[in-house]
Amino acid sequence: MSDSKEPRAQPLGLLEEEELITSGMNFFPRDFGFRQTRGYKSLAGCLGHAPMVLLLLSFTLFTGLLVAILIQVSKNPSSQRQEQSMQEEISQDLTQLKAAVERLCRPCPWEWTFFQGNCYFISNSQRNWHDSVTACQEVGAQLVIIKSDEEQNFLQLQSSRSNRLAWMGLSDLHEENTWQWVDGSPLSPSLRQYWNQGEPNNIGEEDCAEFNGNGWNDDRCSAAKFWICKKSAASCSKDEGWLLSSVSAPLTAHAA
CATH class of the missing domain: 1.20.5 (Single alpha-helices involved in coiled-coils or other helix-helix interfaces)
Known part of the structure; x- marks a missing residue:
């Protein structure tokens, strides 16, 4: 197999x-x-x-x-x-x-300051004394006339705060050493204390008064300075007057 x-x-x-x-x-x-x-x-x-x-x-x-x-x-x-x-x-x-x-009843126009029944306005521009008188007249006011110690202190403080030499409505243009306000009233003896020491001295025909430092000074009326206007406040009710006077513009408001 x-x-x-x-x-x-x-x-x-x-x-x-x-x-x-x-x-x-x-x-x-x-x-x-x-x-x-x-x-x-x-x-x-x-x-x-x-x-x-x-x-x-x-x-x-x-x-x-x-x-x-x-x-x-x-x-x-x-x-x-x-x-x-x-x-x-x-x-x-x-x-x-x-x-x-x-x-609303405003005792003072806008940009004016209310104080003891009057309205005050200080400018931001400068003019000579005569033009300052005219500027106040154009708004129905006068270049400021001071009638009391309280008013003087108020205005002097405002002028000092703004650091401005400002004209007031006082001069001896009509008669040397006879100082009169723009309304023709004479300077009262009680206010003569506010002249700065040695003033007024009439150096260089200085016949117009200004706020200067802590008091008054006489200067040439042709010098350009700020100015302060004054006029009576409008008649308002007591409540309205106090309300609006509390919010009045500062004295150094904008000027025309």
Whole structure:
């Protein structure tokens, strides 16, 4: 009985083994290994940029939503009507307030100061003495005439605070050393104490009086200085007078 033998695989030669290995390497790396590596790297790249993409997307959506809301609000007729109604109410209130202020009794014009029944105004510009007299007359007043110690102290304080040399309505133009106010009344002896030491000295034809420092000084009437006007206050009720005098403008208000 003859033994049947299965055919044996022939051993591969070196060349055949090399071809098989090369063939396997070409198949597996190309079809599996290389493509897996490439796909992995692509996926990792996408995941790495995901936060930035999400952030940009969120910002875009938020911006679009905000614009849509603003457009909707601007087109809302109800909001526009409410705003217009509020503006009309405010305008009416201001008109009524202005009318009420105009009806108030003011003892002194705006930019004048009330003191003991009189109104005073000190300028911000400068003129010579004669032009200062005219400036006060043009507003229905006089270049200030001082009649009491209280009035003198008040005016001297205001002049000192403003650091201004200001004309008063006193001169000896008609007769040397005979000082008279612009209304023709003489300077009372009780007020002569307010001349500064050594004044009036009439140096260089100094015939007009000014507030200077803590007292009075005579100077040339042609010199340009500030001036103070005075006139009687308007007649108001007691309540109105006290109310408005408490909010009177300072003496150094703006001048014409």
